[in-house]
Amino acid sequence: MAIALLSALMVFAAAARADDDRDHDVARRAVERGEIKSLAEILQAVRDKLPGEVTSVKLERERGRLVYEFRVVGARGRLLEVYVDAATGEIGRTREK
Template structure:
């Protein structure tokens, strides 16, 4: 499987920054910093695995190429949300537990 680094890198920057639409720029900066810090602390504390580790473990299990990644907190746990495009051009969202790297669900968009 081949990673598309430019879109992937751009998506990682956006995900790490936690960019969201509709917020006032000053409020967005505060929110972004807090989210980024929370993710960094979780990785450093061993609560979640780094994105590099997760990709290494799940790369061969994904239904296509990674087009983007976000991280979110859902019901008290961290999930990596991978956007994946298969060879036929179908888009999937793959949710992966950030703590143990297990695929939680796959949803075709």
């Protein structure tokens, strides 16, 4: 599952827009400064808690904090947004899309 997940993320990353490139730079610098965990660390920490197959990942700023937003197709085929605190790796909220 981890290899499939990473492969899917690589495909989505390859199709990213210019805004996503900027997000990548923001994320890279924040990881280098130790402000947030890398996507690989976050995935390792939460993969058993994510309720399905990850289809995309974004890094967003919410209330002054960086948050990874995962889009996940759940077991029943429903699309979910799962928000994970980028600094701590804690799952914040999950909502159906």
